[in-house]
Amino acid sequence: MGTLIEVSRQRCFGGEVGFFRHASTEIGGEMRFSIFIPEGVAGRKIPALLYLAGLTCTEETFMAKAGAQRLAAEAGFILVASDTSPRDKRYPGDDAAWDFGQGAGFYLDAMQEPWRDGYRMGSYVSRELPSAVEENFPADPARWGIFGHSMGGHGALVTALRNPGRFRSVSAFAPIVAPSQCPWGQKAFTNYLGEDRKAWAEWDATALVESGHRLPPILIDQGLKDQFLERELHPHLFEAACAKAGQPLNLRRQEGYDHSYYFISTFMADHIAHHKATLG
Numbered sequence: 001m002g003t004l005i006e007v008s009r010q011r012c013f014g015g016e017v018g019f020f021r022h023a024s025t026e027i028g029g030e031m032r033f034s035i036f037i038p039e040g041v042a043g044r045k046i047p048a049l050l051y052l053a054g055l056t057c058t059e060e061t062f063m064a065k066a067g068a069q070r071l072a073a074e075a076g077f078i079l080v081a082s083d084t085s086p087r088d089k090r091y092p093g094d095d096a097a098w099d100f101g102q103g104a105g106f107y108l109d110a111m112q113e114p115w116r117d118g119y120r121m122g123s124y125v126s127r128e129l130p131s132a133v134e135e136n137f138p139a140d141p142a143r144w145g146i147f148g149h150s151m152g153g154h155g156a157l158v159t160a161l162r163n164p165g166r167f168r169s170v171s172a173f174a175p176i177v178a179p180s181q182c183p184w185g186q187k188a189f190t191n192y193l194g195e196d197r198k199a200w201a202e203w204d205a206t207a208l209v210e211s212g213h214r215l216p217p218i219l220i221d222q223g224l225k226d227q228f229l230e231r232e233l234h235p236h237l238f239e240a241a242c243a244k245a246g247q248p249l250n251l252r253r254q255e256g257y258d259h260s261y262y263f264i265s266t267f268m269a270d271h272i273a274h275h276k277a278t279l280g
Contacts, residue, residue, distance in 0.1 A: 047076070047140055054084070057084050067265040091114050107203075178234045181237065
């Protein structure tokens with residue numbers, strides 16, 4: 001874990017939004033993240049929420065568009081947003097498509113060449129980034145929550161399911177809940193993980209619930225005018241797996257809402273409240 005280098009800092013709702021870069025051991029190159037620290041936390045450790053963004057996004061997208069800082073300031077939460085893929089090291093074809101490679105790391109640890117060399121977003125967001133935040137900011141190691149959108153919703157669910165106890169609360173906006181069964185996920189998994197579907201199941205939220213992994217109660221919001229709902233998202237598959245397994249899930253289908261940050265910002269207060277009910 002390299003030393004944090006500050007890129008910029010802005011005052012926001014009494015606290016500060018900072019952007020940082022560092023040399024990542026897991027990625028083998030530079031990574032960037034953003035963080036919001038509310039005011040008045042000197043000498044205290046407070047809860048932290050890790051947000052994982054969707055395809056094509058960066059560490060800036062959430063801080064600029066989600067409208068979460070005021071809510072986090074009121075709740076006394078740190079907000080952390082990761083980039084969505086490695087960018088420092090380049091790989092053949094990593095910018096050939098918007099849904100694979102740069103901006104599309106899928107929050108997994110790749111097993112196939114050349115991606116296995118640096119596409120280790122699973123380990124980065126589950127271990128390295130939280131540890132870096134704990135070392136440099138007033139984040140309570142025992143009070144982490146995780147949430148995300150679309151590909152990042154997939155990442156939040158899978159990261160929490162694979163790391164029991166690390167993240168005490170979890171929620172998602174329009175997540176890819178069954179990537180093994182949709183074109184986005186099948187493309188990513190084939191290239192990053194290979195053809196073995198047993199390897200795919202280790203990074204598929206629906207398959208993980210079916211195999212016995214459990215979480216605290218999950219909140220998911222899904223817009224019913226989401227242009228990717230029928231082809232890519234399949235919330236009914238995760239809903240059925242949770243119902244069969246007895247996994248608590250509050251899946252809210254929101255009439256008239258699409259896949260955008262207009263949708264996310266509308267329901268952000270409910271998600272912050274969901275996490276606060278567990279993290280305090």
